Amino acid sequence: MYDVFQQYLDDKIVLTPAEKEKIRACAVVKKLRKRQYLLQEGDVWKYDAFITQGCVRTYSIDEKGIEHIIGFAIENWWTGDRESLLSGKPSRFNIDAIEDSELVLFTHANFEMLCGAIPALNNMVNQILQRSFIAQQNRIQAALSFTAEEKYLQFIDKYRVFANRIPQNMIASYLGITPETLSRIRKQTAKK
Structure with a gap:
């Protein structure tokens, strides 16, 4: 290890x-x-x-x-x-x-x-701390400015590896949306 x-x-x-x-x-x-x-x-x-x-x-x-x-x-x-x-x-x-x-x-x-x-x-x-600070600024900006769909799409774009490892209810909590909203967004984006 x-x-x-x-x-x-x-x-x-x-x-x-x-x-x-x-x-x-x-x-x-x-x-x-x-x-x-x-x-x-x-x-x-x-x-x-x-x-x-x-x-x-x-x-x-x-x-x-x-x-x-x-x-x-x-x-x-x-x-x-x-x-x-x-x-x-x-x-x-x-x-x-x-x-x-x-x-x-x-x-x-x-x-x-x-x-x-x-x-x-x-x-x-x-360098790690500087990148972490920038990531936190971007997360705060997204939380304040993005729609639920934009938050989800950004999450998938930045952290695709998480999508299959983390339960959907936890992803919804991270994004600040309900699991039902996330489910709806996932269905809508899958159709596109």
Whole structure:
């Protein structure tokens, strides 16, 4: 499982054998069963987490018991609650496995130490954070401006790999629409 993470790093940056070993020494491998929590609302998130296999979702549950999915993450993606990680405050979110999943975790202190000691890793992380910020801006803009159909079509265009792995009710929650609306949109777009 760690080898998947090492391959990811090798594809992105050049590391010396000593740097690779330093990173490996700080890594903790974790397996999650389908529906198992990685993080529960109210707990403090303390890790930088990389998915080597599987799919997870980040979501909240409102006072009416309705789930609001804010994101999905699959292989070669990072996941976690950045706000809780940086503030040390309890998370407002849950993260659980949609599929059996495997992750590589680093305590935040160890990850910060690695980024400080390995400039290439630090640069890679900064690029990921910049892309993540842009993706969040685009998601907010779509949520405010797009019709339900436009949201769905953009989701399929950007995240086609998710379409067959994630239940439709979860996709609807992510898009901020009802499962019935998503079903109708899917039927309409299939006819086009």
